[in-house]
Each structure stands twice: as structure tokens, then as C-alpha cells.
Amino acid sequence: MKLFLQLAWRNLWRNKRRTIITISSIFFAVIFALIMRSMQRGYYDYSIKMSASMFTGYIQVHGQDFWEKRSLDQSMTVRAEDFRRLEHLPHVTQVVARLESFALVSYGDVTKVASLIGIDPLREDEMTHLQSKLVAGQYLTYSSDGVLIAEGLAEIMQISVGDSIVVFGQGYQGVTAAALLPVSGIVKFNLPNLNKTFIYLSLKQAQWLFGADERLTSVSLMLDNVANIDKVEKTARQIFGPEYELMTWDEMMPELVQSIAADNAGGVIMMIILYVVIGFGIFATVMMMTAERQREFGVLVSVGMKKRILMFVTFIETLFVSFIGVIGGGLISLPILYYYYLHPFKMSGKAAEALQAFGFEAIMPFSLKPEIFTEQIMITLIIAICSVLYPILFIRKLKPANALHG
Amino acid sequence: MKPNQFAPALLFICILPVVVFTQDAREIVRQADENMRSNSSYTELRMTITKPTWSRTIEMKTWALEPEYALIYITAPARDKGMATLKRKNEVWNWIPTAQKIIKIPPSMMLAAWMGSDFTNDDLVREASVVDDYEHKLLGEEKLGTYAAYKIESIPKPDKGIVWGKIISYISKESYLNLKSEYYDEDSLLVKIFNGSQPKTFDGHRILTRWEMRPQDKPGNSTILEYINVKYNIDLGVTFFSEQNMKRIR
Numbered sequence: 001m002k003l004f005l006q007l008a009w010r011n012l013w014r015n016k017r018r019t020i021i022t023i024s025s026i027f028f029a030v031i032f033a034l035i036m037r038s039m040q041r042g043y044y045d046y047s048i049k050m051s052a053s054m055f056t057g058y059i060q061v062h063g064q065d066f067w068e069k070r071s072l073d074q075s076m077t078v079r080a081e082d083f084r085r086l087e088h089l090p091h092v093t094q095v096v097a098r099l100e101s102f103a104l105v106s107y108g109d110v111t112k113v114a115s116l117i118g119i120d121p122l123r124e125d126e127m128t129h130l131q132s133k134l135v136a137g138q139y140l141t142y143s144s145d146g147v148l149i150a151e152g153l154a155e156i157m158q159i160s161v162g163d164s165i166v167v168f169g170q171g172y173q174g175v176t177a178a179a180l181l182p183v184s185g186i187v188k189f190n191l192p193n194l195n196k197t198f199i200y201l202s203l204k205q206a207q208w209l210f211g212a213d214e215r216l217t218s219v220s221l222m223l224d225n226v227a228n229i230d231k232v233e234k235t236a237r238q239i240f241g242p243e244y245e246l247m248t249w250d251e252m253m254p255e256l257v258q259s260i261a262a263d264n265a266g267g268v269i270m271m272i273i274l275y276v277v278i279g280f281g282i283f284a285t286v287m288m289m290t291a292e293r294q295r296e297f298g299v300l301v302s303v304g305m306k307k308r309i310l311m312f313v314t315f316i317e318t319l320f321v322s323f324i325g326v327i328g329g330g331l332i333s334l335p336i337l338y339y340y341y342l343h344p345f346k347m348s349g350k351a352a353e354a355l356q357a358f359g360f361e362a363i364m365p366f367s368l369k370p371e372i373f374t375e376q377i378m379i380t381l382i383i384a385i386c387s388v389l390y391p392i393l394f395i396r397k398l399k400p401a402n403a404l405h406g
Numbered sequence: 407m408k409p410n411q412f413a414p415a416l417l418f419i420c421i422l423p424v425v426v427f428t429q430d431a432r433e434i435v436r437q438a439d440e441n442m443r444s445n446s447s448y449t450e451l452r453m454t455i456t457k458p459t460w461s462r463t464i465e466m467k468t469w470a471l472e473p474e475y476a477l478i479y480i481t482a483p484a485r486d487k488g489m490a491t492l493k494r495k496n497e498v499w500n501w502i503p504t505a506q507k508i509i510k511i512p513p514s515m516m517l518a519a520w521m522g523s524d525f526t527n528d529d530l531v532r533e534a535s536v537v538d539d540y541e542h543k544l545l546g547e548e549k550l551g552t553y554a555a556y557k558i559e560s561i562p563k564p565d566k567g568i569v570w571g572k573i574i575s576y577i578s579k580e581s582y583l584n585l586k587s588e589y590y591d592e593d594s595l596l597v598k599i600f601n602g603s604q605p606k607t608f609d610g611h612r613i614l615t616r617w618e619m620r621p622q623d624k625p626g627n628s629t630i631l632e633y634i635n636v637k638y639n640i641d642l643g644v645t646f647f648s649e650q651n652m653k654r655i656r
Contacts, residue, residue, distance in 0.1 A: 073459065106509045113514055166505040173460040174522025176486045180505035211485070 004309070008316035015289075019321060022285040026325025027332075029278040030376055033271055034333045035366075037375070040267045042341070042367035044260050045226050048249060050360050053127055054191075056252045057096065057220025058229055059236065061086075062245045066217055067252070072101050072172045075215040082239050086221065091232050094127045094222040096120070099206045099215060103169025103177060105199065110157045115197045116167065118206020127222055130187060130200065137161035137185030143204050146184025152195035154186050161186060167199075171210035179209050190357045227369070275379055283387040286318060290391040297395060298403025307395050314391045322384035326377055340366040431542035431558050435575075437582040439537050442613055444638035446471045451633050455523045458626035464521055469640075473535070475647040479655050480521075490652045491520070498527050501652045508649055524598075524621055524629040539566040540573070550585050553578040570597075581605065581612040596622050608636040 012019050052058045063076035078097070087095045099118035104111055121140040125131040131139045135151055138161075149159060159165060164182045171177035181201065189195040207213050223232055229248055236246060250257045300310060344365035347355065352362030446469075453464045465482040476493040480486045488503035498511040516528040540560035548557050555576040562568035571592040576585045587600040598621045602614035615633040645651075 073457070104509055104512070104515060106507065109510075111509050111512050113512070166502060166507040166509060168500060168502055168505075168509050170519060170522050174455055174457070174462050176489065176521065178489070178502040178504050180507065 004313050004316060008313050008320060011313070011317055012320055015292075018285065018289065022282060022321050023325045023328070025281040025285075026278060026322060026380060027329045029274055029281075030326050030329025030380065031333045031336075033274055033376055034329065034337065034372060036267065036270065037372045038333075038337045038340075038366045038368070039345075039364060040264065040367075041369055041372060042344075042365045044264070045367055046363070046365050047260070048226050048256065050355075051253055051256050052226075052249045053222060055128060055194075055220075056249060057094075057127065058223045058226060058249050059221040059233055060247050060252060061219040061221075061236065061240055062217065062247065064243050064245050067245065067247060070102075072099075072170075072210055072212055072215075072217065075099065075172065075212055075217045076244060077214055078216055078219060083219070085239055086219065086236060089232055089235055091223045091225065091228040092221050093224050094123065094220075096123045096127045096220045096222075097203065097216045098124075098218050098220070099203060099210065099212060100217050101169065101171070101177075101206075101210055103167050105153075105157070106166040106168065107157045107159050107163060112153065112157060113197070114153060114199045116169075116199050116201060116206060116209075118203040118209075119200055120203050124200075127220065133187040133189060134185050135188045137183070139185060140200065140202050142202060144184065144202050145205055146182045146201070147205075148185045148187045148200040149183050150195045150198040151186050151188040152192065153197060153199070154183075156196070159183055167209065169210075172212035172215060175211035177210045181205075181209075271379075275383065278380075279383045279387070282318075282322070282383055283390065285321075286387045287390055290314075290394050294398075294403050297398055298400045301395075301398060302400040302404065307398070311392045311395050314395065315388045318384045318388040318391075319381075322380050326380045330373055330376070337366050337368060341368050431544040431556075432537070434544070434556050434558060434577050434582065435540075435542050435560070436537050438577045438584050441582050441611060442584070443472060444609075444611065446638075446640050446642040448635075448637040448640050449633060450635040451631055453521070453523060454630040454632075455521075456626070456628045456630070462522065464523075469642060469646065471642050471644065471647065475644060477647055477652060477655065486521075490655060492647060492649065492652045494647055499649060499652065501649075508652065524619055524624075524627060536560075539563055539568060545574075547579075548576065550576050550578070553580065553583070553585055555579065555585055583612070583614050585614070598622055606633075608633075609638040611636070611638055 048058075061076075061078070063074045066074035066076075083095065083097070086092065097120055101116055102113055103116050105114040105116075106112075119130075119140070121130075121142060121144075125139070130148075134148070137148075138146070140146065140148060147165065149165070154160070157165075161183055164180050167177065167179050167181055169177045187198070187200070189198065201209070203216075207215060221232065221236070223229060226249075233246055233248060240246065297310060301307060344363035346352075347362040347364055355362040449468045449470075451466060451468065453466070455462055455464070462483070464480060464486065467479045467481060468476060470476045474493075474495050478491040478493075480489040488501075490501040492499040492501070498516070500509045500511065501507075502509060511527050517526050519525070520527050520529070540562050543559045543561075545557040545559050548555055555578045558575050558577060560573045560575065562570060562572075569591070571590045571594055573587055573589055575587040577583065578585055583602065583605055584600075585602050588596055589598045589600075591597050598619055601618045601620075602616065603618075604614060604616040605612055606615045607613075613633070613636065615636075617631040619629045619631075621627055
């Protein structure tokens with residue numbers, strides 16, 4: 001075996017230039033593919049994080065069927081000790097409880113349907129940075145009786161800070177939810193459908209209004225990294241029994257999953273084009289090499305070299321070339337990716353403005369997920385195996401007499 | 407069939423009188439309708455809403471001036487006492503005493519539940535005339551409990567914009583009581599069933615005083631209406647049904 005490796009290695013370096021050209025074509029292709037994939041994956045993770053922290057979180061706990069029915073009758077109680085356990089789960093960074101429902105909101109002659117969200121103001125701010133969206137008035141406190149109203153809704157209804165709105169709707173188990181609530185602040189969202197429907201109030205106030213003491217409709221979890229979602233979901237499942245439902249961001253935001261999938265398909269096509277080019281590069285080199293060595297193969301077979309062994313050595317040669325290229329490319333790109341992982345690209349122009357408008361940093365972080373690397377290694381290996389089929393078939397059909405006479 | 411305030415709701419739901427095809431069927435439905443109705447009425451009733459996991463009872467007084475005006479005043483439970491709902495033509499207002507404010511229900515909320523019941527705001531308002539908006543056909547006679555009843559099929563006239571595909575009702579031969587109504591959608595699937603029972607006589611009108619509505623697509627849900635007191639042909643004018651009066655009424 002060692003002999004074969006040695007043979008293959010020496011064969012490679014008999015024609016240095018040819019080998020180096022092949023290696024470098026693989027090398028640069030790998031660097032390029034790695035950077036592209038890392039950027040894409042990194043950006044997906046970042047968009048998921050942005051979207052999750054806007055409202056839903058990575059994981060949400062609901063009462064059974066709440067997500068589908070959206071009714072307070074599907075609300076739940078969460079014991080304080082379970083809430084604490086949730087907070088202390090590894091990888092969980094924030095735990096945010098809410099009680100939400102729809103109700104009529106009336107001011108003057110205008111009546112609209114709004115989404116009323118009872119929140120713990122401090123926790124909510126940690127996750128969604130709600131306080132930074134305040135454009136007028138005061139933020140909520142834990143037990144304040146005022147409301148924060150979305151700017152678009154306030155404008156339609158001509159409400160300003162200090163006015164009082166009437167809320168009228170249906171609470172828990174059919175009770176009537178009706179109250180006169182002072183507007184303590186106005187918050188501006190950049191998503192139009194939030195900006196026209198959201199009204200925040202303190203959790204205590206919401207529970208009183210909807211006759212749902214101690215009840216919640218959702219508990220949202222933020223994690224340190226989206227990659228830990230499965231682990232956390234599993235452990236959280238042990239805390240909550242079957243009367244609760246646990247949902248992850250991809251179940252709650254299918255439109256985000258779709259847009260990522262669509263974008264990812266574009267990236268995959270780019271990769272395929274790239275690898276087709278690389279594949280033919282490798283194949284061409286292998287073909288040339290084989291043709292050049294026709295005479296050599298003829299001699300070897302005539303003096304008694306088994307064809308099987310010859311095929312094997314050729315195969316090892318191709319593997320060597322491929323792996324030197326892949327590993328070299330990987331090693332060189334690793335520090336580049338790592339650097340951009342720590343110091344993400346700053347975006348500029350329209351895309352940046354759009355992101356900043358939502359209150360996020362306009363950056364493009366890279367991803368260092370191991371599957372990005374394994375993916376490239378697998379693909380290159382497959383290409384190498386495919387191209388090595390040519391010399392193997394060539395050797396199989398080789399007739400020493402013809403080969404020697406060229 | 408216009409016992410009261412709630413009459414509008416009851417009308418669509420309970421009453422199915424109709425006209426047309428057979429003079430007989432139309433006449434039966436008309437009789438049943440007339441029996442329940444009167445130009446004006448006052449009713450005290452109790453509504454019990456049952457859902458799979460909870461139930462609640464609401465008591466109310468209602469005043470109605472057929473066909474366009476109704477006022478509902480909630481007397482129980484304590485948390486909701488004093489609330490009033492005013493129906494004027496096809497609009498609905500709510501008086502919320504805790505906020506001292508009148509809210510007009512916007513069109514987008516017309517299909518939402520009224521007071522947590524199986525009735526929608528739209529049910530309160532819809533003006534379907536049971537006699538004239540349907541074509542009626544006598545399917546036969548059947549015995550329902552102790553009553554001999556006519557079985558009548560009512561199919562809405564195409565231009566009336568009625569959501570039902572058909573309604574099958576059972577009207578007793580004696581006193582023309584609408585004992586049972588089955589509501590079918592356009593695919594002939596049974597959507598809800600109304601059952602009437604406990605006949606009593608108020609001001610010369612013999613009516614059923616207990617109505618139970620069971621939506622067929624929501625097992626475990628029901629809404630029961632019980633008439634405690636009914637007065638017919640009372641002295642009410644259109645001015646009674648004003649936003650001002652909604653705040654004053656007791």
C-alpha cells in the first residue's frame with residue numbers, strides 16, 4: 001500500500017506544472033465556494049435572528065391549539081418555577097411572556113380592530129428593543145395602566161399621548177373586555193401591518209382587561225445561536241406537558257423559510273456552475289495526463305504490471321490532487337472566514353437603509369458552520385471519483401501492443 | 407315570532423316561515439311567524455352559552471320595534487351589567503358603561519361573536535324576511551315528541567343573498583309552533599339545529615320559550631335562549647332606539 005502511495009505521489013510530481021495547475025484550479029474554486037456559502041449561510045442565520053427578535057423568538061410555548069385558533073380560550077398558565085427553569089436552560093438568553101388578543105379600539109368617532117399585547121416591559125425591551133421604537137410619551141412600567149399605541153394606528157385614529165382610548169372585546173371564556181385606557185406613548189414600527197394594529201399594555205393590565213388572571217398566550221425564547229434550537233426544544237419539551245404546544249421559528253414564520261429557500265436555490269445554482277467548471281478542469285487534466293502516459297501504461301502492462309494496480313495508483317493520484325486543492329483552499333479561507341465572522345461586512349446603500357429602518361445593524365456576518373466545509377470536501381471528492389473513471393476505463397481497454405506503438 | 411329584541415336573531419334562526427310554492431306551506435310559515443311576531447315587544451331572557459371547557463349565562467332585557475330596531479340591555483353577570491347593544495337598521499352600537507362610551511361596530515367585526523355566544527353581530531342585524539325571502543314547500547307531516555308537525559323545506563330566493571342552502575323546519579299543527587329548524591349550507595351539509603320547547607302564552611301569543619342552538623361543526627358548543635317574560639304590542643316609538651336612550655335605559 002505504501003508503495004502505491006509512493007508511486008502515485010512521485011507520478012504526480014513528475015510533471016510539476018500540470019499538477020500545480022490542477023491543484024490551483026481546485027484551490028481557488030474551493031476558496032470561492034466557501035466564501036460564497038459562508039456569506040449566504042451567515043446572512044440567513046442573521047435574518048432568522050432579526051426576524052425572531054422582532055416578535056416571535058426562536059421558540060414559542062403556547063397553550064394547545066393557540067397558534068391556529070388565536071383565542072384567549074387557548075391561553076395557558078405557566079408556573080413561576082417552570083418559567084425560572086426555562087430561563088436557566090443552557091443557550092436560552094431571553095424569556096418573554098405575553099398575553100395577546102384582538103379587540104375593538106375606539107377614540108372619537110373612529111373604531112378599529114387592534115392587536116392588544118400584554119407585555120413585561122423590561123423583558124420585552126431586552127428582546128425586541130421596544131423602548132427604542134418610542135417616538136412620543138413614556139415607556140411602560142411593570143404595572144402601569146397606560147398603553148403604547150403603534151404610530152400608524154395613532155395617526156389613523158388621531159390619537160396623541162395623554163388621550164384615552166376605549167377598548168372593547170371579548171376576554172377569557174366569553175367575559176366582556178371593556179375599559180378606558182390612557183395612551184402613555186407612541187411606538188413606531190417599520191412593518192406596516194404591525195404599525196397599523198399593535199397596542200402594547202402591561203401584562204397585569206392585559207390580564208385584568210381580558211379577565212385572564214395569571215394567564216399567558218405565549219412565552220418566547222431567544223437563544224444564543226439558532227444552531228442550538230433542537231437541543232433547547234427537546235429540554236423545554238420536558239418542562240411542558242402535552243397541554244402546551246412548542247413551535248420553532250420556521251413553523252411560525254413559513255414565509256421566511258420560503259424566502260431563504262428561494263435565495264438558497266440561487267446560491268446552489270451558482271455552486272453547481274462553479275463545480276461544473278472545476279469538474280471539467282479536473283477532468284481535462286486527468287484526460288491529458290492519461291493520453292500523455294499511454295506509452296508508459298503500455299510498457300508497464302507489458303512487463304507484467306497488473307491493470308488493477310495501475311488503475312488504483314491512478315485513482316490515488318487524482319485523490320491526492322483533489323485533496324491538496326481542497327485542504328489548501330480550506331486552510332487559506334478559514335482565517336478569512338473567521339475574520340469576517342468576527343468583523344462582519346458593513347453593508348451600504350439601499351439594502352443597508354432597509355435593515356437600519358427595522359432597527360438592525362446593516363451587517364453581513366459570515367457563518368463558520370462545519371457543514372459548509374464538509375459540503376465542499378464531499379463535492380470535490382465526488383468530482384475526483386467521477387473524473388478518475390476516465391483513466392480507469394482507458395487502462396481497462398488498453399492493448400499493450402497498440403499502446404507501445406502509439 | 408317577534409318576541410323581542412332578540413327578535414332579529416331569532417328570526418333568522420328560529421323562524422323559517424316562507425312563502426311561495428305551495429300556498430299551504432307559505433300559509434303555515436306565515437302563521438308561525440305571525441304568532442311570534444308583533445309590531446313591538448319587550449322581552450326578558452336568559453342566554454346560556456356552553457363551550458367544551460366553560461359556560462356562562464347572560465341575562466338581558468330587550469325592546470324591539472319590528473323589523474328595524476332593537477335595544478338589548480344586559481342585567482347579568484355583574485361584570486357586564488349595564489352594557490347595551492342598539493340595533494338600528496343594519497348598524498350595531500354598543501354602550502360600554504365602564505368607559506362611558508358608545509362604540510359602533512365596524513363592518514369588519516360584524517361576523518364576530520356577540521357577547522361570546524354562537525350569534526354574530528351580523529345575526530342581530532340581518533333583515534332576512536322569513537316569509538318572503540324563501541320559497542317554501544310542504545314535505546309532509548311528522549310526529550315530533552307529542553306534537554303533530556308539518557315538515558317544511560325553505561329554499562332562499564337566489565337574489566336575497568342568504569347564506570343557507572336550505573332550511574328544514576317543523577311547525578306544529580296546533581298553535582303553529584316552530585319546534586325545530588335545521589340549517590343546511592350550500593353543499594347540503596347540516597350546519598346548525600334549532601330546537602324549541604316549553605310553550606307558554608304571553609299576551610295571547612302562544613310561543614316556545616326555550617330555544618337551543620347547536621352548531622354542528624363545533625361539538626360541545628351550544629347557546630340556549632330562555633324567555634322569562636314577554637310583552638307584546640307595547641308603546642314604543644322609533645325615538646326610543648337612540649344612542650341617548652341606550653345610556654339611560656335600565
